[in-house]
Amino acid sequence: MDCENTRLTQQRKVVLEELKKTTAHPTADELYEVVRKRLPNISLGTVYRNLEILSACGEILKLDLGEGKKRFDARMDPHYHLRCTQCGRVFDIPYVPLDKEIEERLQGVNHFKVTGIQIHFDGICEECLKKMN
């Protein structure tokens, strides 16, 4: 895909703007509900396609947290994710560099060069913990 010349269409611009406004790591369906308020004629398929293009071009992150659905994130600085197994919300947590030993070991595996990293942790968020008590 030629990302340099990929024109930022009005629809793609709105999709990107709305994703940047949220820290909720929405799915395509969830973002569609928001984008639709600004562009009533947009289809779910168009939102989905634009999200795929934006992630393929490195504008946004596509996250697979093992839920059987993809989430999207406009935050591009390195960070990890915490997923609450009770309410399903996903939180950002600061990036902690892997220790050198792990990184070196990874580089040694089949001469694999690590270019990106996505780590997520499962747990229970503060609000859900309170409800449980």
Ligand SMILES: [Zn+2]
């Ligand atoms: Zn929770």
Ligand SMILES: [Zn+2]
């Ligand atoms: Zn994130």
